Amino acid sequence: FPSYGSFISTLNHKRESGSHSLSSPLLLPAVKQVRELPPICPDVRQKHRISIDVLPPEVKARFVSEPIIPIRTKTAKEFQDDVERATISGDWKQVLDFYLTTFDSFLELNGAFKKEANAPFNTIEDSGINIKFVNIVYDALLHTPADTQKSVLKGIINSLLREWKGPRTKDDLRAYFVLVQNPQYTSPATYVIYAHLLRQIASLAEADHHFLMHWFKKLPQKRFKQLVERLQLFITTRLFPAKPDELPPMAKCSWWIPSATKVLSLLNAANSISSPPIIPFxxxxxxxxxxxxxxxxxxxxxxHGNSNRFTFCQFPFILSTVVKKAIIQRDSEQQMISMARQTLVDKVSRRQRVDMSLLFLNIKVRRLQLVSDSLDELSRKRADLKKKLKVTFVGEAGLDMGGLTKEWFLLLIRQIFHTDYGMFTYVKESQCHWFSSWKCDNYSEFRLVGAVSFHFPAVYTV
Structure with missing residues (x-):
């Protein structure tokens, strides 16, 4: 056997020779007599093509068909006749069967109340729902036996508990539109069902809310107002329940009020885009x-702003004038205190003598030039507008403890709104003042009115 040293030297020699061969250009032998492959004949393709018709059923792809809305032929007149016969005879079976079938699912709701079962009705102008028939059915429901009313609630529960996949269809929106008008939701016993319905409506996409808003706009005024009142009662009862044991603990249903308020905002939007408004704001x-x-x-x-954390301030339409006024007043007072404190801190940090008058917005006015002096003072002291106001009448001794400010405000408003002054005119029909029709080249006095009313709400309400 060769020695280990000779084996290593032989291996190194082969490596060197291999590296030289790799560094040299690679030469390919000339290819001769290369035959081109014949093109694939269309007949060959056709022979190898497999038709889907010959595939076994388990291999074929399954296509999900659209749900078919059942055809319901009962009219509002026929339903009223059934209710009348049941009231006389006491046999409510036929009426009960109608309610059981109608409220069994969203498809059945569309089958019962949709004007045409196979029509799309995909516009905001027409929901496709026979509102008159819906109202007749709901009005009769409150006068039916208890088991009939319970069957409707059970059907709604089954519909809401159904597992949804993908976006809602317009037929689903129509079902929500019908269900939310149910008058049974005035009772706290139904609030758990009502809350889940409101939650699903509130969580719909913005485009779906747009459709519902316009459909709500088409409701009769009476029905629209009843819908608003039920939502308001739901919010009120959840906040201050007469019998707390009737409702789940607030910790377990903190989403109730946000859901109801969001649905109420759809009604507010519908009311706002209506001319004239459906109900007073x-x-x-x-x-x-x-x-x-x-x-x-x-x-x-x-x-937190308009984040996911709910506040009523996100929906100002629900807050009364009393609440809005109090919020503006207290916020203004807090800002006044903050501005005064900051001025005091700045003076102390600069080792300057502290003048307590810096804590206030001090204005000096002459009675004969009340408007012009007030305008000049407020224009020069814009940085102090959020401080507490103190007024001094030139040439008059007195310390403003609130009385001089009230007097200044009343005199200013009386002069500005006087007809001879020309800024505003009084409209007898509405009993309100409105901007004068004469052309104005200087709007500074109008800004004065805005500054007074906005920056001094406590004075403005005196």
């Missing part, structure tokens, strides 16, 4: 909120 106020800690709600809203 004051009907959307929830006066119960006057008794909650609305300043805490306001501070939470300031800290």
């Amino acid at each position: 004051t009907d959307l106020y929830n006066l119960t909120l006057d008794h909650i800690d609305f300043m805490e709600d306001y501070h939470t809203w300031q800290a």
Whole structure:
């Protein structure tokens, strides 16, 4: 056998020779007599093509068909006749069967109340629902036996518990549109069902909310107002339940009020885009909120904005004028205190003598030039507008403890709104003042009115 040293030297020699061969250019032998492959004949393709018709059933792809809305032929008149016969005879079986079938699913709701079962009705102008028939069915429901009313609620539960996959269809929106009008939701015993319905409506996509908003707009005024009142009652009862044991603990249903308020915002939007409004905007106020800690709600809203954390301040239409006025007044006072404190700190940090007058917005006015002096003073002291106001009348001795400020405000408003002054005119029909029609080249006096009313709400309400 060769020695280990000779084996290593032989291996190194082969490596060197291999490296030289790799560094040299690679020469390929000339290829001769290369035959081109014949093209694939169309007949060959056709022979190897497998038709889907000959595949076994288990191999074929399954296509999910669209749900078919059942055809229901009962009219509103026929239903009314059934209810009348049941009232006389006491046999409610036929009416019960109608309610059991109708509220069994979203498809059945569409089958019963949709004007044409196979028509798309995919516009905001027409929901495709026979509103008159819906109202007749709901009005009769409240006068049916208890088992019939319970069967409707059970059907709604089954519909809401159904597992949804993918976006909602317009038929689903129509079902929500019908279900939310159910008058049974005035009773706290139905609030758990009502809350889940509101939650599903509130969680719909923005485009779906757009459709519902326009469909709500088409409701008769009476039905629209009833819908608003039920939502307001739901919010009020959840905040201050008469019998707390009737409802789940607040910790387990904290989503109830946000869901109801979001649905109420759809009605507010529908009311806002209607001309004239369907109901007065004051009907959307929830006066119960006057008794909650609305300043805490306001501070939470300031800290988190319109984030996922719910506050009533996100929906100002529900807050009464009393609450809004109090929030503006207290916020203004807090800003005044903050501005005064900051001025004091700045003086102390610069080792300057502290003048207590710096804590206030001091204005000096002459009675004969009240408007012009007030305008000049407020224009020069814009940085101090959020401080507490103190007024001094030139040439008059007196310390403003609130009385001079009130007098200044009343005199200023009286002069500005006087007809001879020309800024505003009084409209007898509405009993309100409106901007004068004469052309104005200087709007500084109008800015003065805005500054006074906005920056001094406490004075403005005197």
